[in-house]
Amino acid sequence: MLRPILSPEQVNLYHHQGYLIVKNFCSQEEVAKLYSTALQDNAMQQNALDLNDQTGKKTRLSLWFTPGNDVFGYLTRSEKMVGAVQQLLGNTSAVCHFHSKLMQKEPKVGGAWEWHQDYGYWYKNQFMFPDELMSVMIALTPANKENGCLQVIEGSHKMGRVNHGFAGEQVGADMVMVNNALKTMPLIYVALQPGDALFFHSNILHRSEANLSDAPRWSVISCYSLQSNLAYNETSTSWHTPVQVVPDEAILHWEAASLSEADFLKKENDPALKETGWEG
Template structure:
């Protein structure tokens, strides 16, 4: 059985404010193994995408779709992860893994992420039901104000999807609506210790500052959908394939393959980075 079980209070809080933080979701040995793999596995570096923010600073990420038999696949397929996602999405449909990404914000040079909703990206993949999409960020290093931790606008998932346009090479939310949200709702700095997990709704407005500190900020973000959700412009098949759930102990104790076998996203294949016409409607 999973050692992590969400309470009904946590589930209710997720629906109320659009996110929850679960402390020590991963153990220290699990995080050490994940972070060591992230640094040493060449597949991560070879498949990293550089995305410029509006100032030209770069944020690196490596994104893959199918969770495999590597240590990150074991985390995304773990019983504790899938059970938590199932509880928060609250539907009888099976949990599917849409994609995971390793976020790599290096000291002094790691760029910002502009205000956005994840569904601002995934709308272009034509997912039908944003309430059936969720992101889970697990901190591999400390995440704090100094190194550009995630900022969220509490309750902003209740706004629904706002218009998005390009902000640098990223997709950013209409700043008029963001500013309205900031005047109406609470800005929260989601500071995390290694192993803490942030679960957040696909329509929660969030951003992060550039990393101007002397310390890296690395995290793994796994995104999930329910099999009852439909995507009409998504070429991968992971989004509609139920997760093959495995015991939590796999993260530490099972033999792990290299990430070189993963189906990484290529920048030119991402629909979210292509013009569709409606981007011009927003105010940046």
């Protein structure tokens, strides 16, 4: 049994809101190591995919499935990450890692993301239980209104799955239901500082604006499921493999492998790309 990471109040807030912000979840030293690795490791950049919004602006992402012995794998497998996810998803089954992605929204050119639910994509993978799916975003650079931070509709996870269709190269939610949600529930701009974490439910509606600022917005997002949450149309294997937890100190102090060993999603794997839940 992993040690509790979150307070009962935080767990209750997540279930009420559909999201939870934890300030300083990662130390500045951890963020510096993650960010420098993302900038310097050729494998991360060589496996980056460009995705267009409806205006032609681009956001880059690199996506991989099995968390390895690199620094991002250590973050994904860390006791604090898996322990917090276990508390939020429940202790009924082992935590598994679906996939992780590095989001790179560059100054002036970083594109917008349409309103969507992650389960709007993952439903096509035939995951059975959306309440047993969630994502964790760690900010590597500041995220604010100016550079296109995430927006969420608080409480919208309680609506259940909304129909989704294509919007440019993205998959977006039915805007009639989105507009109804915006009239009913609060719109929240999720401003984060480097090291802050956002935990969010697979059914919460979220989007982001284009980055029109002079500053980048980079983040890493790890998506998790419980082993009991069967996916009948998913070809990767990490989603049903319990995470091999490592101590938090691994992020800074363990020898890290190259990201070249990671099983990155390739552009030629599209349409699988359309079903992974690109954004956060």
